[in-house]
Every structure is written in C-alpha cells, then in structure tokens.
Amino acid sequence: MRTTWTFHTAGQLIFGRGAVRRLGEEALRMRLRKILIVTDKHLVEAGLLALVRMPLESVGVSIEVFDGGEPEPSIELAEALVAAARESKPDGILGLGGGSNMDLAKIAATLLTHGGAVRDYVGEDKVPGPVLPLICVPTTAGTGSEVSASTVLTDKTNQLKVGLLSNYLRPRLAVVDPDLTVSCPKKVTADSGIDALTHAIEAYTAIDNEDFPLPPEERST
16 A cells, blocks of 8 residues: 655646736746747747747747747757757747647756756756746647656657656646647647547556566666
C-alpha cells in the first residue's frame, strides 16, 4: 500500500473559453516586458498567433516570434531556436501550439538561463535550477506538455527520440483556451483525442516507479 504520493503541475493554470485574453495581465504580473513566442507557420496562418499577440501588446509587452516549429522537432531545430532567442534577449518564453512547439519553448528557456548545448540536458534532472519564465498555450488536446516536466526531441544523428526530464521545465503559467482548438484540421483533432485517451489508459496500466525493475545502479524518479 502506498502511504505517500507527490503531485506536480504548472505553477498556475488558467482554463476556459476566452482565457487567452488574460495573457496580458498575467504577463505584467510576472513582470515580463519582452516575450519570445515559439510557434509554427500553420498557426500563424490560422490567426492563432494574432489572438495571443493582441492581449500582450495591448499592455505594452514587446513580442518576438519564432515560427519555425515543426512536428517531432530535432535537436538541430532546438539549437537554431536558441540561437535566435539569444539575439532577441527575451525575459520570457511563450510556447504556442502542440506539444512540439511547447517542448521547443522549454529547451529555449533552459539554455537561455543555464547556457551550454541541448545534449547537456538530455536525461533526468540535468537542469540545475529554475529557467526563464515560461508560458505555454496549447492549441491541441492530449499532449499535456503545458503542465508536464518533460521535453522530447529527435536525435537525427542516432535516429532516436531523446527526453529531458526536470520539474524546472514545468511552465510558470499554462493558459488552456478551448477556443484555440477549433481551427485544427479534423485529423489533428482526432489524433489529439486518441492521444488523450492513451494517456488516460496509461494512468491505469503503468507500473509504479517504486515497483519498476531497474539495475542496482539506476533509479527512476
């Protein structure tokens, strides 16, 4: 019988139709004056970037945009984002889109704060401390990246996916506005629903970390 358990999520979560309109006041509360938005060209074309920019710029927050996000982002793409972010010198990062864009925002916040290269942080608990203030605004359902402690990237050199896991990667603020999902193509909506269902099933079938068999020199947290 488990006698203790832990729970972690985003520092603050705002949910509801029209929630994105609160971004400006929340950014001011976080004392952010310049934000880099990490997104992709599809969301720009769909008008979702404009919905996020409007409440931020209305309160005087300066915006820079990186719209090079793509599905299954690579380590090379993450490094390109970080290089662009260092040029713009934001005091906060906002990930807008699906899990891929939000994961890119997390790694950008990490490297802008602690320096180094992406590969330095691959694995568990490699992030040494808090990262640049991070806001995540999902436009799909299912990924959960707006509240999770992980980032997943594609290592093209070794042809595998790699993960970064740290509670410091959890966003300071998650804004979940269902209205942002209505512009998704039908296939994306369907895939997102399957993703959410799969995560729910995993909660019932996953082996507890304390029971998971590992070699003596390894641990799971």
